[in-house]
Amino acid sequence: MRFTCPQSQLIANLAFVSRAVAVRPTHPILANIRFEADGDRQEVELVAYDLSLAIRVRLAADVAESGVVTLPAKLLSDIVGKLPAADVTVAVEKDTCTATLTCGAGRYQVYGLGAEDFPPLPQLNDSSQRVYLPVEALREGLNASLFAAATDETKRILTGVHVTGSATALEFAATDGHRLSVAEVVLLEDGAAAAPFALTVTIPARALRELERMLAQQTEQVLAVMFDQVHIIFQSAQQTLISRLLDGSYPNYRQLLPTQFERQLSLERRSLMASLERIAVLADQRNHIVKLSISQSQQEVALAVEAPEVAMGRELLPAQVSGSDLHIAFNIRYLLDGLKSMNAHEVQLCANQANQPVVVQPVSEQKTTYLIMPVQIRD
Amino acid sequence: MRFTCPQSQLIANLAFVSRAVAVRPTHPILANIRFEADGDRQEVELVAYDLSLAIRVRLAADVAESGVVTLPAKLLSDIVGKLPAADVTVAVEKDTCTATLTCGAGRYQVYGLGAEDFPPLPQLNDSSQRVYLPVEALREGLNASLFAAATDETKRILTGVHVTGSATALEFAATDGHRLSVAEVVLLEDGAAAAPFALTVTIPARALRELERMLAQQTEQVLAVMFDQVHIIFQSAQQTLISRLLDGSYPNYRQLLPTQFERQLSLERRSLMASLERIAVLADQRNHIVKLSISQSQQEVALAVEAPEVAMGRELLPAQVSGSDLHIAFNIRYLLDGLKSMNAHEVQLCANQANQPVVVQPVSEQKTTYLIMPVQIRD
Known part of the structure; x- marks a missing residue:
C-alpha cells in the first residue's frame, strides 16, 4: 500500500475519524484506524470504530498501490x-504492517x-428505512436538545436524544430528569424529505456530538439517514457516521409539560443571560442556586x-x-443552558407555583419548549 | 472608603497584583488584596504580598472617601x-469591612x-543602591536565561537567576544542573544607567516571571531598581514589584564553559527547531532523547x-x-528550550567529545552562551 496526499487533508481527516477511536481500547486494534487505499478510485478510506460509534471518511489521494x-x-x-x-507519502510494508511516512x-x-482483526462495520437489516434530511434542520434540532441529555451513564436511555419524525417535521427531546428540552423542526414540504417515513429512535448523545461536528463542516445541504431498530447511519458524500441506538422505551415527556400557567414573564434573553452569568460567579461558589423574585407591581x-x-x-x-x-x-446552570440554546431576542417564562415546573420558550419562530424543575428553598 | 473607576482598569490591575497572592495562604489575610483609597491623590493602591513576593499598583480613580x-x-x-x-463603584463599610460593588x-x-493584620512591605536597609535600567535590556536578559533555572524547589539557589551588573553591562545566568544559559546585555553608555553600581544578586525565577509580565506591558523605557542584600525592588510610575533574594553563593558557572572546541556546526535555527519539534513527538513518547549524527563529508x-x-x-x-x-x-527539550530563547537566523553548535558539554550560540549580535550536557547512550 502506498499513497500521497497533502498533509492538511490527512490531518483533518485523521482528527475527524479519531473521535470514534476507543479511549480505553479492550483490544489493541481498537486504538487503531483502518486505512484502505484504492488505486482504481484514487481514494483512501479511513475508519475508526469503538464498537458503539463508527466514523468513516473517504479522502482523495494519489494511490500508487492499493492495500489495507x-x-x-x-x-x-x-x-x-x-x-x-x-x-x-505513506508506504506500508505488507508483511510487517510497518508504515513509513515521508515528508520533506x-x-x-x-x-x-x-x-x-478490525471489527466489521454494522449492517442494517432488511426493514431499514432511508430518508434525506436537511443539514440545517439537524443542526437546529441538536442545538436545542443535546445539552439537556443526561451525562451520567447510569441513566441509560436518558443519555440519548429521542428523535421522532415524519415527512413534515422532526422532534428532538432530551432530559436528564431535572430539565427537559423539546424542539420541533419543520422539514420543507418541497424538500428532499417529502417522502413519508416513520422515525422513532433514541441516539446516544456522544454520537450526536460527533454528528454536530460533521454538520458544522458540511457543504452539502442534505444528509442521507438510514436506520433500523438497532443502528442509525448519517452519510454525506465523503463522511459516514454509524451509531448504535439506545435500547428501551423513552419516557412519555409530553405528559410532563403543563398546559396552563398562572404567571407569565417576558424579558430580553441576552440581558437575562448576562445577569445570570455575573451572578453565577457567586452561585457556583456554593450550590448553584439563584433566587428569582418576580414582581408584577414593579414589572x-x-x-x-x-x-x-x-x-x-x-x-x-x-x-x-x-x-x-x-x-x-x-x-x-440549568437556566443558562436553556437560554443559550435559544436564539430569540426575547424569552417567555411561564410558571405556576414555586414548586411546579416552569417552561421557558423563545418568543420567535423557533419551536422550543424548555421545562425546568425549580429548587425547593426555605425562605 | 468609596471609589469609582472603569471596570476594565480595575480588572486589569486586580489580575496583575493577584499574581503575588499566596496560593496556599497560611493566614486568611494572605488570600486578600490590600486596598487603600487616597482622596487627595485621587488614587487607589492595591497590594498583594505572599511574604516572598509583593506587587503594588496605583490606579487612578474617583475617590469619594479615603480608607483602607x-x-x-x-x-x-x-x-x-x-x-x-x-x-x-466600590464602597466599604468601615466597621464590618463589607465591600459593596455597584455596576449597572x-x-x-x-x-x-x-x-x-496585612503584613507590612519589606524595607531596604541603608546600604541599598538605586539604578535605572532599560526595560529592553531586562527583557532581553530574562528571555535568554529564565527558562534554564531549576523548577525543583529543593535546588534552592538554582531556582533563581543570577544577575550581575556594572555601569556598562548586565549578565544573566541560570542553570538547573543539566544546562546553563549565560546572557550578556549591554547598557547604553549614554543611557540612564551610566552611574556606576555593583549588582550581584540571585533573584527567584518566580518573581522574574512576574517581572517579565510587568515589562511586557511597560510603556516607560527605564525602570528604577533598588536593592540591598535581602531584597530587590523593580519600580515604574504605577507598578512596583518587590522580591526577596535567594540566599547563598551561586556556582561559579564561568569555569564550566569550555574554551576550545574540536568540532563546529552551523545551521539554520528555525529549520533545526522545526525538525526537532516534529521528532519530539516520538522522543516524548519515551525518554526525550534525540540522537544527532554530524557528518563532515555530507555536510x-x-x-x-x-x-x-x-x-x-x-x-x-x-x-x-x-x-x-x-x-x-x-x-x-533542553535543546529546544535554548534554540527558542535565541533570535538569530543561524546558530552554531560547538562540541568536543560525545560525553563533553556542548555550547550553542546565536550567530548574531546577541551575546548568549547556552551550554548543554549530552546524554550518554550505548550505540
Whole structure:
C-alpha cells in the first residue's frame, strides 16, 4: 500500500475519524484506524470504530498501490500534525504492517496491525428505512436538545436524544430528569424529505456530538439517514457516521409539560443571560442556586444569590410580568443552558407555583419548549 | 472608603497584583488584596504580598472617601471580571469591612478583613543602591536565561537567576544542573544607567516571571531598581514589584564553559527547531532523547529518535560542519528550550567529545552562551 496526499487533508481527516477511536481500547486494534487505499478510485478510506460509534471518511489521494492496514490513531495524528504543509507519502510494508511516512527531509516509521482483526462495520437489516434530511434542520434540532441529555451513564436511555419524525417535521427531546428540552423542526414540504417515513429512535448523545461536528463542516445541504431498530447511519458524500441506538422505551415527556400557567414573564434573553452569568460567579461558589423574585407591581425580576459569610449579589431586570408575585429558585446552570440554546431576542417564562415546573420558550419562530424543575428553598 | 473607576482598569490591575497572592495562604489575610483609597491623590493602591513576593499598583480613580481594607483576591476578581464594561463603584463599610460593588443594575457584597493584620512591605536597609535600567535590556536578559533555572524547589539557589551588573553591562545566568544559559546585555553608555553600581544578586525565577509580565506591558523605557542584600525592588510610575533574594553563593558557572572546541556546526535555527519539534513527538513518547549524527563529508546532520516497538523517526538537515564526524545525544527539550530563547537566523553548535558539554550560540549580535550536557547512550 502506498499513497500521497497533502498533509492538511490527512490531518483533518485523521482528527475527524479519531473521535470514534476507543479511549480505553479492550483490544489493541481498537486504538487503531483502518486505512484502505484504492488505486482504481484514487481514494483512501479511513475508519475508526469503538464498537458503539463508527466514523468513516473517504479522502482523495494519489494511490500508487492499493492495500489495507490499521495504524495507531494517536501516534499517527501526533506525527502528521507536526509535519510541514506539504505532500505526505505513506508506504506500508505488507508483511510487517510497518508504515513509513515521508515528508520533506523527514522520515517516520510507525508499526501497525493487520486489518483482518478490525471489527466489521454494522449492517442494517432488511426493514431499514432511508430518508434525506436537511443539514440545517439537524443542526437546529441538536442545538436545542443535546445539552439537556443526561451525562451520567447510569441513566441509560436518558443519555440519548429521542428523535421522532415524519415527512413534515422532526422532534428532538432530551432530559436528564431535572430539565427537559423539546424542539420541533419543520422539514420543507418541497424538500428532499417529502417522502413519508416513520422515525422513532433514541441516539446516544456522544454520537450526536460527533454528528454536530460533521454538520458544522458540511457543504452539502442534505444528509442521507438510514436506520433500523438497532443502528442509525448519517452519510454525506465523503463522511459516514454509524451509531448504535439506545435500547428501551423513552419516557412519555409530553405528559410532563403543563398546559396552563398562572404567571407569565417576558424579558430580553441576552440581558437575562448576562445577569445570570455575573451572578453565577457567586452561585457556583456554593450550590448553584439563584433566587428569582418576580414582581408584577414593579414589572421587574430580581436575581439574588447568597453565599453566607462569603458574598451576596443581586441583579435587577425590567420584565413584562402578568400574574401575582412569585419567589422561585433554580439551578443557575440549568437556566443558562436553556437560554443559550435559544436564539430569540426575547424569552417567555411561564410558571405556576414555586414548586411546579416552569417552561421557558423563545418568543420567535423557533419551536422550543424548555421545562425546568425549580429548587425547593426555605425562605 | 468609596471609589469609582472603569471596570476594565480595575480588572486589569486586580489580575496583575493577584499574581503575588499566596496560593496556599497560611493566614486568611494572605488570600486578600490590600486596598487603600487616597482622596487627595485621587488614587487607589492595591497590594498583594505572599511574604516572598509583593506587587503594588496605583490606579487612578474617583475617590469619594479615603480608607483602607483588605478584600478576597479570587472572589473579587471573579466578580469584577464578569461585570459589564462600565464604571464600578466600590464602597466599604468601615466597621464590618463589607465591600459593596455597584455596576449597572448589579449589586454585589463581599466580606473583607481589616488592613491592620496585612503584613507590612519589606524595607531596604541603608546600604541599598538605586539604578535605572532599560526595560529592553531586562527583557532581553530574562528571555535568554529564565527558562534554564531549576523548577525543583529543593535546588534552592538554582531556582533563581543570577544577575550581575556594572555601569556598562548586565549578565544573566541560570542553570538547573543539566544546562546553563549565560546572557550578556549591554547598557547604553549614554543611557540612564551610566552611574556606576555593583549588582550581584540571585533573584527567584518566580518573581522574574512576574517581572517579565510587568515589562511586557511597560510603556516607560527605564525602570528604577533598588536593592540591598535581602531584597530587590523593580519600580515604574504605577507598578512596583518587590522580591526577596535567594540566599547563598551561586556556582561559579564561568569555569564550566569550555574554551576550545574540536568540532563546529552551523545551521539554520528555525529549520533545526522545526525538525526537532516534529521528532519530539516520538522522543516524548519515551525518554526525550534525540540522537544527532554530524557528518563532515555530507555536510549535514541527521536527527534520529527510536521508540522501540512503537515508531522511529529521522530528519536530515544541511549544515556547515568542521571537524570529524560525531554521534551525540541530547534531551530534546533542553535543546529546544535554548534554540527558542535565541533570535538569530543561524546558530552554531560547538562540541568536543560525545560525553563533553556542548555550547550553542546565536550567530548574531546577541551575546548568549547556552551550554548543554549530552546524554550518554550505548550505540
